Amino acid sequence: MVKLNINGIEVQAKEGVTVFEAAEQVGIYIPTLCHHPDLSTFGACRVCMVEANGRLVTACRAPVEDGMVVKTDTEDVNKVRLYNVELTLAYHNQDCQTCSRNGNCKLQEVARFVGVTPESMEGIRRSRVEQFIDDSNPFFHRDNTKCILCGICIRTCEEINGVSAIDFAYRGYKTAVSTVGDKPIKESRCESCGECLERCPTGALYRSKPAVPEREVESVCTYCGVGCGIYLGVRGEKVVSVRGNEENPANRGDLCVKGRFGFDFVNHPDRLKTPLMKKNGNWQEVSWEEALSFVADKINGLRKEHGSQVLGGVSSARCTNEENYLFQKLFRSMGTNNVDHCARL
């Protein structure tokens, strides 16, 4: 353990942790734009500047040292932070009100903290970046005028899912996040998992169909066998969003394209809504009473005439344990073991 002092508070931290983490441990907020707890440190935004033993350092990259004295609120620190945020804002799209991140934006949060004011921005010449929106992916789009070049999406793509579909391209003023050959993201090796979208601190990456849920319900994804923990976002009678459950041991928050974006089938107009029976070659809507009585009579008729072994039950790997249990109980209660499901397919 290492002992250090942050703003007069004695802190004991594990060796190897950063000043940023040590401060977090005791609840001291240090603003940052490019740091993300799931990812490696990058040190690009220079907004987490603090004074450590009298020197200005980036808190996200400076390891704690025994006896270190850290100050996070000195005149120099505040000046540097403010200046860095102002420079970022100078190139940033001003249209906050209609941005999907409004109210939940890291840049807004940091700007407020470092004290950006209309007056402070006055001295900085605003430059207009040419807007380019990549809307090739059906689930999420990218707006370069909101990108702050924090590199979180790039590191996510490399470190979380190992795809590395994007990286920084061009230099200086023209630096941008890009795919190989600057092609639309849909034509790149991107797997559309949306992990970058979840971590983008601004509205640069945004859902093509943004929907804020009224409430969320904890559940498990219905696609493959990984069993990712999810939260279903509900609005009215509709599922409008899915997000990964970080507490779930199977996926620890990660999701794939189907899990995160593939939920529209739930509220699809094609859903079956009433029992149907084929009458004279045509499908007719019928009541539950009629449908179930027909099935029960037919089943009992077959049992009476040929015995239960002419019946077969095909259960489902899509249904719950309880339903599969009841389904086999139904067939075994009728005296047959002819029950199976799609495990082999």
Next chain:
Amino acid sequence: MTNSLGDIEEAEAFFITGSNTTETHPVISYRVRRAKKRGAKVIVADPRRIRMAEEADVFLQLKPGTNVALLQGIAKVILEEKLYQEEFVREKCEGFDEFAEALQAVKLDEVSKITGVPEEKITQAARIYAGNKPATILYAMGITQHAQGTDNVLALASLAMLTGNMGKRGGGVNPLRGQNNVQGACDMAALPNVFPGYQPVTSEEARKKFEKAYGAEIPGKPGKPMTVMFKEALTGGIKGLYIMGENPVMSEADSAKAREALQKMELVVVQDIFFNETCEYADVVLPAASFAEKDGSFVNTERRVQRIRKAINPPGEAKSDTEIISELAGKIGLKGFNYSSQEEIMQEIASLVPKWAGINYKRMENGGICWPCPDENHPGTPILYTEKFLRESGKALFKPVTYQEPQETPDEEYPFALTTGRILYHYHTGTMTRRVEGLSSLYGAEKVWINQNDAEKMSINQGDRVKVASRRGEVTAEAMPAREVLEGTVFMTFHFAEACANELTNTAMDPVAKIPELKVCAVKVERA
């Protein structure tokens, strides 16, 4: 899986075979890629140069259906170079001598000829797998959907036993289950040969227990697996079929045969959330609730039992499968189907299944619980066989296997081997994913993946319509010339009803598991 998703991440070597992990289990592939970044080794064996092959230290591109030969080759190298763990083999296993004896006949140059994989790559794979501990095996339907599926799995288990990679963190033999609750459906005995919790129907004791619980007489011999039901329907052995949440017209091998079987039946009931392709052959279609519209539990690939929760009401008059089954059972005249909640059903399961005795809804909170869990104080079992194996002696048994050719191999008339699978953007028969606009815009129609050189020879360009035909049927789709597939093979999915690969596939099956050989059949390809 013998192991859990959390611990396989600790493997120093991954042997991935018959699993297109990045597309079918993306979240597991993230973990493999992360492990690779920290220095773990990766071996990939697959007939296609799948994305995971990019991560591979050695990639074995074998001909479809030659898995047993390849796995024997690897075992042979491990044995000859004395890379096996003698202590584990001696103390924890039986049948090693017979196994080693049987491998005598295996010659590496012949293995290379059969599989199309160079000898040095087989040697390299064996050294990596045996030389980095712990090492884990990940596999999926590319291993099981063969007439030799059971042998394939036995051969994989032998590798793990030889190298002592059983019952340890980061080791094991791990089938990646393809559907959200395929593990649970098996556990709950939607299977013809066992009662819930894998209690054999042939066991007098188990049968008595369930007869008493259900108040019914239950036969002491196994029922018919689905593949057999469809076969017997043609000759009148099965006359009534109740299908819940499945689309066999697209998912069964040889769709034409499946349709014929359904047409022969006197009663077909389909219970689903959509009017799928199988509904066309039904007498009655019952509208069911989706996963978002009901309470219950799923078991994932690592045997973790987890809660799902009702978020919204089902549309229209649709009902949960529980409600439908219970009402139907009542009308048939059966007793014991009145439950007040899903939790009550789980209590009944726990009372009848010793491996689930300690599982209840309360314990499923906070991340679920892995079975076996024999009592309420038991923490669950993320890793199997840490102490002993399930056989009476407590030891694992080596089972020698012999390579056999796939049931149908390419010939002059049908010169290509067709292998099937899924792609990232779609799921199974497409009933759900094809109704998600964005997924369809990313991959909207079937593509016939064919090797570039083969395509060139036939003057087939990307986007050309091609007809693929087997002895059983034909489909037409867009050609996708690519380097990913071996010469002489084509790849298709079963996601798209307009061009479903199962129109072509073979119903030949594994004699033990009764799984059809969906991963190899012979086809011809021509411009449409």
